[in-house]
Amino acid sequence: MTIFLVGFMGCGKSSLGKKLANNLDFNFIDLDDFIEDCEARTIKEIFEIDGEDYFRKLERFYLHKVINNKNIVISVGGGTPCFFDNIHQMNKNGLTIYINMSTKALFNRLKLSNKSRPLIEGMKDIVLKDYINKTIKEREVFYNKSHKIVNGTNLSAKQLQKYCFD
Numbered sequence: 001m002t003i004f005l006v007g008f009m010g011c012g013k014s015s016l017g018k019k020l021a022n023n024l025d026f027n028f029i030d031l032d033d034f035i036e037d038c039e040a041r042t043i044k045e046i047f048e049i050d051g052e053d054y055f056r057k058l059e060r061f062y063l064h065k066v067i068n069n070k071n072i073v074i075s076v077g078g079g080t081p082c083f084f085d086n087i088h089q090m091n092k093n094g095l096t097i098y099i100n101m102s103t104k105a106l107f108n109r110l111k112l113s114n115k116s117r118p119l120i121e122g123m124k125d126i127v128l129k130d131y132i133n134k135t136i137k138e139r140e141v142f143y144n145k146s147h148k149i150v151n152g153t154n155l156s157a158k159q160l161q162k163y164c165f166d
C-alpha cells in the first residue's frame with residue numbers, strides 16, 4: 001500500500017505522515033527532504049538559483065522515483081498535486097488523502113513554523129493571509145481530486161489511520 005498525504009503548506013502533512021508511517025510500520029518519505037538529499041541543496045537554493053519552473057520539474061522527477069514504493073507514507077509538497085498530472089499519477093498508484101484546513105488555521109500554523117518556504121518567505125501578515133486565500137482556491141481543484149478528504153484541525157495520526165482504512 002502507498003499512502004500520499006497532500007494539502008497546503010503548513011497543514012501537517014510531514015509530522016502526521018511520520019507518525020502514521022510509524023504506527024503502520026511503513027516507511028516514510030517527505031518529498032521535499034528527498035529532493036534536498038538527492039540534489040544536495042535546499043529547496044530554497046533550488047528556487048533561488050533555478051526558479052520555480054525548474055523546481056516543479058524536479059518535483060515531478062522525484063515523485064516518479066518514489067511513486068511505486070510499497071508500504072510507505074509519502075508526504076508531498078503543497079504544490080505537488082497542482083502541477084503536471086501529478087495528482088492523477090498519485091491517485092493511480094496509491095491512496096491519496098487531502099488534509100484540509102481553514103485559511104485561518106493554516107495562517108496560524110505557518111506563522112509558527114520554522115520550515116523555510118520560498119513562496120511565502122518574508123511576507124507580512126496581511127499579504128500572507130491574502131496569498132493563502134487566493135492560492136488555496138486555485139489549488140483546491142487539484143487537492144479535491146484526492147481519494148479522501150479529512151479535516152486536519154486537531155487531527156491525530158490514529159484518526160488519520162482510521163480514515164485510511166474506512
Ligand code: S3P
Binds near residue numbers: 008013077115119
Ligand atoms: C510548496 C510547498 C513546500 C515546498 C516548496 C513549494 C508549495 O512544501 O514543496 O516550498 O508550492 O506549496 P510544504 O507543503 O511541505 O511546505
